[in-house]
Amino acid sequence: MIVGTAGHIDHGKTTLVHALTGVDTDRLPEEKARGISIELGYAYLDVPGHDQRLGFIDVPGHEKLVHTMLAGASGIDFALLLVAADDGVMPQTREHLAVLSLLSLTHGAVALTKVDRAEPGRVAALTDEVRSLLAGTGLDAAPIVPVSATTGEGVASLRELLFDAARRLPPRHVHGLAPRLAVDRAFTLDGVGTVVTGTLHAGEIAVGDELVLAGRSARVRSLHAQNRVVERAQAGQRCAVALAGIAKDEAPRGAWLTAPHVALTTDRFDAELRLWPGEEKPLRSGARVHLHLGAQSVMASVAVLDAEAIEPGGSARVQLVCHGGVGAWRGDRLVLRDAGATRTVAGGLVLDPFAPARYRRTPERLDELAACALPTPTRRRERLLSLLTGGLDLARFAQAEGLAEPMHGWALGDAASAALTQRLLATLADFHARQPDELGPDAARLRRLVAPRMAEALWRQVLADLRATGRVAVRGAFVHLPEHGVQLSATEQRIAQKVAPRLAAAGAEGAWARDLAKDCAEPEPLMRATLARLAQQGELHQVVKDLYLDHATATSLAATVRRLAGEHGHVAAAAFRDATGLGRKRAIQILEHFDRVGLLRRVGDEHRLRADSTLFTPEAG
Template identity: 30%
Template sequence: MIYTLATAGHIDHGKSTLVKALTGINPDRLPEEQQREMTIDLGFAWFDLDDETEVGIVDVPGHERFIRNMISGVGGIDYVLFIVAADDGWMPQSQEHLEILDFLGHKHGAVVITKVDLVREEWIELVEEDIRGKIEGSFLEGAPIFKFSSRGSRGLEEILDHLKGVLPGLPERYNPQKPRLYIDRVFSLTGIGTVVTGTMRDGSFKIGDEVRIISSGRTARIKSIQTFKQQREVSFQGVRTALSLTGVSKEEITRGDCLAVPDQWQGTRNVALRVSLSDLNHIPLSHNRKVTVLIGTTEIESSARVFKEDDFSKSDSGVCIFEFENRIMARLGDSLILRYPTPDILVGGGVVTDVDLSRFIRRDKGMRKFYFERRLDSVRELIVSELRKYKTREAGRLLEASNLHDDDINGAAKDLIESGEVEKYGNYLITAEYKISLFDKIIDYLKKFHADHPSRRGVSKSEITSKLKLEQAVIDFAVKQLQIEGRINISNNLLSMSEHETSLKPQQQKIRQDILDQLAVPDLMTPTRKEIEKNMHQIREVLNYLIQSGEVIELSDGILYRSEDFDEIKHTVTDLIRKNGSVEVKDIKNAFGLTRKYTIPILEYLDRQGFTRREGDKRVLNE
C-alpha cells in the first residue's frame, strides 16, 4: 500500500529536517533552498514504512511568500504532520497553514514539536498546552503530539510507530475512476521527452492512455510512468507521479495545468462556491473584488461575484461566483482557496457547489439559496438537485462534473426511479415533480394557442420543443403520456386539446367568404394560393382552415378549388374514362377548356388520392 503525507507549519520550524530523518532524503531539491536552508518550492521524499507499506512525503514551504506552493502541495494527501518548533512556538504561518488545511477538508494528522533539544522541558510543556488551544475546533483537535529533535533522533521511533499504526486504519481512498493530475513541474529529458509531475487524484492513468490538457484542450499520450523513481505500468491514486508524454512539447504545458481523460468531463469556466472567510485575517469579500483562486496547482485570477443577499462584512460565510478566462478542472465538492493578489493574503476557502452556471443575477435569491444549501454528501440529493437545475438530463451525463463513481450515480438514479421520485424516458431523466410542471406547461401552451388561433388544428411538436427549450425526446415522452391520459390529441404530427374544434373568429368569417367568392369562377381557372395571399391581408390562417376543414382542395403548385367544384371535375373525369376507357392530358384540356397549369395538377391529385392510376400517358380508374 502507498500513502502520501505532507508536512505543514511555519518557516524554519524543521519540516525538511524531519522529512530527512524519516526518509534519508533531503527534500530541498533546489540549490537556492539548500544554500538558504529554506524550502521555496515543493520537496519530495519517500521511504518504506515496512515490507508492505510505501510512504511518500510532500515537504511544503513555510515562508509566507511561498504559501501558494504550500497550497499546491497539500492536495490529495492522506495524512498531515503539522510542525511547530519548540523555540518559536505557534507562529502566524502556523495559523495560516492550519486554516488552509481545514479549508481543503483534511481529516487526519498529528502534531510534531521539533527542536526540543533547544529548550527546557517546562517550556515544551507550555508550547504543547498552547498548541492544544490553537488546534481546538480544527481537524487536528485531539490529535497526538510528538516531540522530535534531529540530535539523537529523539522521538523518531515514536513517530514511525504511530504511522505504522494509524496509516493502515485510515479510510480507504474513494476512487471515482475520474483521474486528474495537477501539474507542479514540467521539464524535458534527453531520450525521454516532455515530463510532468504532480500528485495523482481520483483515479489512475496507465501507459498508452490519451490525456487532455484542460486549459488548452490539447491531447498527449502517456509514454511512461514513474513513482518513487520506479517505473510503473499504472499510476496510483494519491501518489506523487511523473509522466513522460508524447505529442506535446514542454512549452505547451505549464505548472498549474491539469491532465484528465478526454472522454470525461473537461472542466468549467465558472464555479459557485460556498465560501467561509479566514478567522486569521478577517477580511470581507466584496463584489467584483479581484481574487486569486487556487485548486491543486492551478492559480487563476477572477472577480468575486457576490449575491446581494450576502454581506461578508457581517457574516463569515456565503456564496460567490467566479468566472475564468480558461477552463479549470474543478468538480462538485472540490475545495478551493481564495487569496487577495495584492497584498497576498488569505481570504478564505470555498467548496464547489455548482459548475457551468447560467447568467449571474445578483438579486436572484432562489439561485443563491440553491448554491448555498445544495447537499454534497448525498448522491440522491445531488441527482435531484441537478435535475431541478437542468429540468432534464441525459443519463450518461448525470453528475458528470462530480467526484462520484458512475456505479454510485447509476445506483442512486435507479433507486430514485424505483421510488417514483424520478422518471426515465429513453435516455433522459426528469423528476416526478417536474413532470407535472412540464405537463401543465404543455397544456397551458395548447390552450393559449387554441384561444389565439381557433382556426388551426394544432401545434407541431417541434414548435413546442422550441418554445419550452427542451430536448425532443423529453417532449415526446410528455406528449405520449398526455395522449394516453386522453388530455390531448395527435393528428398528422399536430398536437391539440382533446376538446378542441376548429372555428373562425368573427372577423375571419368575412375573409373566409371572400376566399370562396374568389374561387367561384365558371371557367375553373381559379387564382392560386400565392395570388390570393398577395391580394388579401392575414389570409393564410383562414385559407389553411378551409383546406383542413375540406371546404377547399389544394393541388400541387398552389392550385385551389372549392370542394363542390372539384367534385364536379371528378365526376366529369369519371364519365370520360368510363366512356373511353382512359383519358390523357389533352382530353381534360378539351373537356374543361383548361391549360396544362390546371390539368396536370388535377390528374396528379386524383392519382395521389387513389382515384385514378397512371399507365404511360393515360389514366384509368383505379378499380
C-alpha cells in the first residue's frame, strides 16, 4: 500500500513519517538547511504478519511546490492528511484535501500533529473543525488520530491503523493490464547506470523486460520494489528501475515507462471532470488550466462538451487540448489547477486518449464517451461495438485501455454490420440501374459512397466477407452484384473475338460501335449490346456513348495519368494531350471518364489523382 502524506508546510509530515518508519525523507542538502521538503521523499514499513510493505510518499506542503505534491499524489492508495494542533487548518491543508478528493481517494486518515503543543480543549475543537472540513469529500468518514512525533503519543495507534488499512485494502488490478510507471525521479548510479523511480500504476515489471520510455527502448537491468531488490514488481508498488539503453537526461519527470504496444502520447483527450465545490465561478470552455496527470504537468485548454459550463460541485464531460504531449490512458485520474497555478480547481477521469478534433459534441460522440465510462474493458468494448458504425480499431482500443495483450485488426458490431451490408447492396443495385453498361464501381469509390469514414483495412475485410458468402462479386478493382455481368452468350463471345484486335489497333483514340459493326459485318444493335456487355464485365471501357477502349489501353493511359500526377501534383488536359499524342477533345474525354469512374477527381480546371484508387493497377488485376 502506498501512503501519501499531505498537509500545510511545517505541519510535521516528514517528522511523523520518521516517527512511524525511522526514515528521514528529507534527503537534499537544501531540504536539510531550510527544514522543509522540496522533492518527494520515500520511506517504507513492513506490515506485521502480512506479506506487504507500506510505502510512504512524503510530499511538499509549500504552495509553490504543489506541482511536486501532485506528482506523488496520483499514485497513492491511502491518504494521510496532517493538521498541526497549534496552527489548525491552513491554505495548503484545504488544497491538499481538494487534490485528494478530486483524485477520488476514499481510503485515508487525518493525523492531528503536535498535540503536545496544544492548549487544553484545542484537540477536541480541531477535531470538530476537521470533521466539518472533510464533509462532502471522499474522506468524510476518515478516522482522526491525535499524535505527537516528539512524545510518541498516538504514533503506535496510527501505525496500527495503517497496518489494518493495508490488510483490508483490495489489491490493485494486475492481470490483464500492461505495465505503466509514472517517472517522478531519474538519476545515475555508478556501476548501474540510469535509474528511474515512480509508482507502478498498472501491470507488472520484471527484470529483462523490454519497455519504452519517452519514445526510446529500454531494458530493465535490475529492480527495487518497496525498497527491496526483486525480480518482479506489481501495480501499487514504489519502484526503482535500472534501465539499459537510455541516459538520465532522456528520462524526464512526467515520462511514462510502459510496454511498447501501449505507449502513447496525445495532445487532446476527453475526460469526465468535476469542479471543486469551493470554486466561486463555473468552469467554461476556453479556460486555460495546468493539467496534472501521473507525474506530468502541462498547460491545457478546456472545451466543455455536454453543457454550457460546469457549475461548482458539478460534473461534465470535457475535452482537454494540451500544449504538449501527455501520456493518458482510459481510467487515469487527473487534477486541474487554475492558469496562475494558485489553486486546485477540478479533478477527473480520462475517458478517451484519442479524442477527435471534429464532431466532438455530437450525440453519437457523447454516446461513445458514455460507453468509455463503463466499469470494465469488456463492457466498454461491447458497447462501443454496438455504437461505432465505422468499426472499432482493436489495436487502438487495447492501447487506450493499457491492456497486457495486444489486439489486432478491426471489429464491427452485429447491428452495424447488418446496416452496412444493407446499405452497400442497395448502393450497388442503384449503381447498376443508373449505369447498366459498367461492371460496377471500384472498391475505393464504393467506400466513398457507402462508408466514407470507415478505415480502409476494415472496408477490405467487409468486402472479403461479403465476397466469401456470395453477396457481392469482385472482378479486378470493380465490385458488383453477382447477377450483374453474367456470362456472355455464344454470339457475344464470337463478336468479342472479332472486335478485340480492332480495339487494340485503335489504341487511345478508341473505336466507335457503328464502325466496329461495319468492320465486323454485324448488325449495329447486336454490336452495341455486345460492347455494353463487355463493358459491364470490365473488359472494355466506354469513354463517351458508343466510344470504347480496351482494358490494356485504358491501363496504359491510367499509368500516364499517375505519372503526370506524381510529377505535377495534378493532371492538366494539355499535359495529358502532349504525353499521349491525342487531340485535345479526346484527351479531355478520357480524363473526364477517369473522373467518372473514380481514378481522378475534378478540382477547378485540374484533375487530381485519388490516392485510394486501385483502378488499372496490378493489384486490381
